[in-house]
Amino acid sequence: MDWDTLCFNTATFIAGIFILDYGADKFLDHTVIVGRRLRISPTLIALLTAGAEYEELTVVIAAILQHRSPLALGNVLGATISNILGAFSLGLLCHASGVPFDRSAKIYSVLLLLITTLFVALAFFNQLNRVTGGILIAIFTIYIICTGYAIYKGVADPPEMSDSDSDSDTDGDIPTADSRPVSEVSPLLGENAKPHPSQPLSLHHHIFHLVIGLLALSLSGYILAHSAASIADSLQLSDTVFGLTVIAFATTLPEKLISVMSGLRGQGGIVVATTAGSNIFLLTLCVGVVAVAGGLRNQADGDNFVLFELFMVWVSAVGFTGVVFLGPSRGAGLVLLAGYIVFLGLEVTVYRR
Template identity: 55%
Template sequence: MDLDKLVFNVAAFVAGLFVLEFGADKFVDHTATVARRLGVSQTLVALLTAGAEWEELAVVIAAVAQKKPSLALGNVIGSTVSNILGAFSLGLLFTSRPITFDRSSRVYSALLLVLTTAVVPILWFAKGPTANKIAGALLVAAFVLYAVSVGVAIYKGALAPPEGSDSDSADSDSEDGDDGVSDRSRDSENPRPAHPNGHAPTETSALLPPPKHPHSRPRPHPRSLVYHILQLALGFAALSLSGYILSHTAIAITTSLHLSGTVFGITILSFATTLPEKLVAVVSARRGYGGIVVANTAGSNVFLLTLCLGVVGLSGGEGMAGGVVPFELAVTWVSAALFCAIVYGNLGRWAGAALLAAYVAFIVLEFTLFRRQGGRY
């Protein structure tokens, strides 16, 4: 083993994660802003920004472009498991009060279970370039159908929109102050007297400029549409660059450690790329937003199992038969089943602790009992 080469690739992998997060923030924030400026439906904006795994898609496309479908497949499967056993479990553990999941949460969790039940057999039986391309096309079509149907349901009020996203930063063209509260609302909460001594203004005092509100701040000027389009392009470029860096360094690390690309993608790569989801789950749960935790988890996994997995299938070659084993498929389905059961049963912290323990056991088994080289046992 070349230790210097391994250390360099690990450092480059970590740097790629920072570029990935930067690109995802830029892309999500400015996609939403550009869509609003152009009058695109808010429902579509919610579906594009909340739970959409654009960073995972960037890694998948980069891995497929480098003829490493096993790494792409491992990242998809590992991220699917990590979103439930890792991120959702942390949300349950760090909740500030008992979570009561609403009807929309139950619909999202049931939808994810149905989708996972349909995808698992495809992952096992779709072998060969032709079968992979057919399966990939069906999964991409399923994503389009999902986006349209959920968008219509949200528009009609049958479902709550999937709030929360990979980026929680404020919109850069907000007309409010820096802290998100407008000066007008501050004035309504703290009305200033007509005169410093509390009396009505005299003729002389009326000519003087009104006293400055102690909390008032200058309102930022809205940015132009061209600015947001350029920022969106910058985010897309950063996503593409990070996908290239992460896939290249992941291949080098797996070669140095004599691991298969699937194992690395399922464990280390998927854990690292789902860190934003874990942060969103913890913050949302601490604020008592159980619906956001569920929508973020379910929306992310639907995106992974349809669009991202569809891209892997359309690449042909090994495609979706690129090294997955029954153990990983079983964990993928059981995770979705437990997620649905917890939402329907309104289970709390103990369920989160059980899921987190299961995730640790899954990672340990991947590196020990189910460790493979070159995609085999």
């Protein structure tokens, strides 16, 4: 093993994570502001930013372009499991209010379970191809339309922003009445920030930063995919296992932070909506992109996924739905978190293939 190469690729991977997080924040924040300036529906903005795993989508596309589809698929499945067993469990552990989840949370959890079941069935019967990939992408589009209509009719509440709630129309951290800076208060969370005393920044400023965020996402995706593949080769791990564990854990760190903060504030609905929205995004749009690109043609060859991963994806969704309907508890959070630790351990030992 070339330790110098391994250390260099590891450092590059860590740097890529920071660039990825920066790009995601910039992209989401300024997308919201540009959307408001252009008078786009707030509901549509919420749906396109809440739970949107743009980090994973970026890594998926970069991995496909580098002909490392197993890495892309492993990242998607790992992030799906991590969002529930890793992030949602932390939200439950910090959710001390004991207030039951509302109807909107239950709707989102059932939608996630149905979509997860569809994905697992397609994967198990080796039916993930360009046609079904196109169907999954169409399902994501229908999900956006139907959820937006349900919110419009008052059947469901809009999901909250996921990766960042910093969408102030101006720069700087100006204290508000609740002692939080303006940049930490999001109108999508139903709070009204005090207006910034300085002049609002121009639309061109926000469009520029939106483009910067998009470029940072694209660059970081390439860096992560390339360095991750090199690290996996050095450690003699398959692309799938590395994507399922290290990349998935790293790229879902923002969701874990949001879950912890939302749980501490007793906002269980945010934890549920973020988790469900993220996983629906992953299992429809991201998996659809991999399938349409032809990356799943040899999915049964042992380097993509095995029954264990599919089982964990589905069981995680079942556990998530069960907790939402039964109500939050720290005991359930401990069980889910323990399940995630066991999953990671098995992936890097028994299933390292």
